[in-house]
Amino acid sequence: METFLDKVNERIGNVPIQRCYHCRKCTAGCPVTFAMDYNIDTIIKMIQMGKEDEVLNSSTIWLCASCETCITRCPNEVDIARMMDVLREMAIESGVRIKEKNILKFHEAFLSSVKMGGRINEPLMIVDYKLKSGDYFSDMAMGISMFMKGKLTLFSPRTKDMKSVKKIFEETKK
Amino acid sequence: MKVSYYPGCSLHATAKEYDQSVRAVSGALGIELKEIEDWSCCGASSAHMTNFKLSVALPARNLVSAEKDGLNMMMVPCAACFNRFKTAQFYLKRDEKLRIETENIVGEEYKGSIEVKNPVDFIFNEIGLDTLNKKVTRKLSGLKPVSYYGCLLLRPPEICEFDNYENPYMMDAIMKILGAESRPWSYKTDCCGGSLTLGKTEIVVHLVDKLMRMAKEAGANCLVTACPICMANLDMRASEGMRLPAFYFTELIALAMGVGGPDKWFKMHNVDPRPLLDSLGLI
Numbered sequence: 471m472e473t474f475l476d477k478v479n480e481r482i483g484n485v486p487i488q489r490c491y492h493c494r495k496c497t498a499g500c501p502v503t504f505a506m507d508y509n510i511d512t513i514i515k516m517i518q519m520g521k522e523d524e525v526l527n528s529s530t531i532w533l534c535a536s537c538e539t540c541i542t543r544c545p546n547e548v549d550i551a552r553m554m555d556v557l558r559e560m561a562i563e564s565g566v567r568i569k570e571k572n573i574l575k576f577h578e579a580f581l582s583s584v585k586m587g588g589r590i591n592e593p594l595m596i597v598d599y600k601l602k603s604g605d606y607f608s609d610m611a612m613g614i615s616m617f618m619k620g621k622l623t624l625f626s627p628r629t630k631d632m633k634s635v636k637k638i639f640e641e642t643k644k
Numbered sequence: 645m646k647v648s649y650y651p652g653c654s655l656h657a658t659a660k661e662y663d664q665s666v667r668a669v670s671g672a673l674g675i676e677l678k679e680i681e682d683w684s685c686c687g688a689s690s691a692h693m694t695n696f697k698l699s700v701a702l703p704a705r706n707l708v709s710a711e712k713d714g715l716n717m718m719m720v721p722c723a724a725c726f727n728r729f730k731t732a733q734f735y736l737k738r739d740e741k742l743r744i745e746t747e748n749i750v751g752e753e754y755k756g757s758i759e760v761k762n763p764v765d766f767i768f769n770e771i772g773l774d775t776l777n778k779k780v781t782r783k784l785s786g787l788k789p790v791s792y793y794g795c796l797l798l799r800p801p802e803i804c805e806f807d808n809y810e811n812p813y814m815m816d817a818i819m820k821i822l823g824a825e826s827r828p829w830s831y832k833t834d835c836c837g838g839s840l841t842l843g844k845t846e847i848v849v850h851l852v853d854k855l856m857r858m859a860k861e862a863g864a865n866c867l868v869t870a871c872p873i874c875m876a877n878l879d880m881r882a883s884e885g886m887r888l889p890a891f892y893f894t895e896l897i898a899l900a901m902g903v904g905g906p907d908k909w910f911k912m913h914n915v916d917p918r919p920l921l922d923s924l925g926l927i
Contacts, residue, residue: 501835505847533844536689537835538799542809551800558693573843577690584691584702588684590653599842608845612880612914619912621658629684634705634751641749642698 474522481556482549489546490514496540496550506530507569510540510550513557526561532570575602585639588629593622645770648710648718648758649677652725652872653685659722659872661909665894666721666763668903672779673771677719680710686728689839700742701749703732708752718758719766721894723871724838727796727804729760734803762797763894764870765806768814773821781902783823786924789868789891790829790859791815792878797870798833809833815893819868822900829862831855836877848881856886865920868893879914889917899926 479486490511497509507529508516516525525531531554540550561568568574579599583590596613600606616622629635655663670677683706692699707729710718720726736743737756747754767776793812801809812832819826834855837848855878859867867890869875878890890913899906899921907927910917921927 501837501851502840502847504850505844533840533847535795535835535838535840536693537795537838539795539833539835542799542801555692555694555696559695562694570844573840574694576839576843577694580688580690581694581698584685584687589656590685590688592653592657596842603843609842615914616658621660621912623657626656630682635684637751638698638701638705638749642695642701 474520474525475517477560478517478553478556481559482552484549484552485547487514487517487548487553490544490548491546493545495543495545499539499543500534501537501539502533502535506533510534514548514550514553523566525557526564526566527569529569531557531561532568532573572603572605575599578602585635588632588635589626591624591626591628593617593624645674646676646678646715647766648713648715649679650683650686650706650710650718650720650725650729651679652720652722654722654724654872654876658876659892661895661912662721662872662875662892664905665892665898665909666719668905669767669894669897669901670719670763672898672901672903673767673775675719675766675771678713678715680706680718681712683709686725688724688728692728692731693839697745697749699728700732700735701746703729704736704746704754705750707732707758708750708754710758711755716758717770718760719763720760721763721870722873723762723794723796724873726760726762730803730805733760762870764797764814764818767818767897773817776818776897777821780822780900782900782926784896784900784924784926785823787824787896787921787926788827788863788865789819789824789896790827790862790864791819791832791893792855792859792867792869792874792890793832794869794871794874795833795835795838796873815868815870818893818897822896824896827859827862827864829858829864831858836874836881838873838877841873841877841881845881848877849883852877852881853883853886856882856888859888864888866891866917868896870894882915887915889913889915889920891917
């Protein structure tokens with residue numbers, strides 16, 4: 471039977487994560503460790519132990535900012551940044567409760583803006599995110615100030631050939 | 645020199661001053677920018693964090709469009725877009741199956757004929773510091789920036805191909821040519837929190853405050869960056885009392901070369917850099 475570890479390794483498609491010998495360089499260099507529920511090397515251990523639900527339910531996989539410091543410094547070339555991407559994809563697919571809902575909602579708002587216009591329309595994307603997350607009032611003053619400075623344009627040019635953009639979204643949908 | 649140009653979404657909105665200063669500086673340095681025909685978003689962090697194939701196909705659509713112009717170099721000022729283009733190229737070259745699949749999705753052949761470069765690298769290596777030096781008409785004396793490269797320009801090193809990725813020097817060297825006193829510090833490549841800015845603002849505030857504290861400790865009176873996401877966070881997320889003005893490195897090049905525009909750009913910043921520049925007699 472294919473274990474959780476096998477599935478993760480297969481999707482990363484690079485060196486197997488068992489190469490990790492827990493030197494904890496990834497955790498030490500990670501700028502977001504302070505806010506995570508599990509350290510990065512702990513996540514690797516948990517994958518080896520088959521703790522699929524705990525890993526996919528963790529905040530760590532969503533708080534990872536993809537700064538790639540971990541993979542840059544890993545002495546064994548374990549692609550931890552890619553591993554985090556894979557774990558996020560698996561969490562979405564498996565339908566588990568997402569621990570950091572607003573982070574996923576931001577990604578959804580971002581990508582639906584691309585799907586609609588080919589390019590990000592920042593004001594509309596932010597409104598969409600606010601509606602999705604229910605976080606209506608933060609950054610309001612900042613938004614107004616940026617609008618006054620002409621930095622948030624409501625009608626920016628879009629991609630003309632939207633058929634090709636829609637096709638990309640259609641055919642990469644899982 | 646004619647190169648392909650990909651502004652990306654943020655350079656048309658929150659990073660307008662980056663787009664305008666890159667265009668002004670390029671013009672003054674004899675670089676002709678050809679904007680990619682009907683470009684679309686690269687997918688940024690949101691695509692690769694949730695859907696790998698999408699994160700390759702979105703940049704591929706733009707690379708294919710750029711290749712049609714027959715130019716061999718593409719300038720990508722946004723560090724996030726730059727990173728996504730380099731990453732897509734890396735995987736398309738390595739994985740034949742993925743390349744064929746992506747070509748089918750995009751509907752066109754991907755040649756891999758175009759070299760993606762960031763303007764920091766471009767100005768340092770293609771234009772050269774000597775040429776830049778000859779164009780400087782006013783030294784930025786008294787300006788003490790720390791160069792903030794962030795993550796996406798440099799990492800992972802085998803993809804971004806940036807020299808000295810733990811202690812990069814190109815932006816510092818450019819600052820010195822402009823007459824600014826670039827301050828050494830250990831936080832050149834520390835993350836600002838990037839894509840967490842809306843979903844998890846408190847983390848970004850924590851990270852940016854640390855950067856500001858360390859910049860001050862290094863004796864800096866401002867920060868300089870080449871990334872719209874870093875800039876947005878530096879300019880808007882630091883706590884009151886912690887804030888230092890931040891610049892795009894191209895804004896400072898334009899200021900030192902006497903190229904028109906800086907006044908208009910500085911007004912767009914959240915932390916107004918004009919009092920600092922005024923006190924140093926630079927505007």
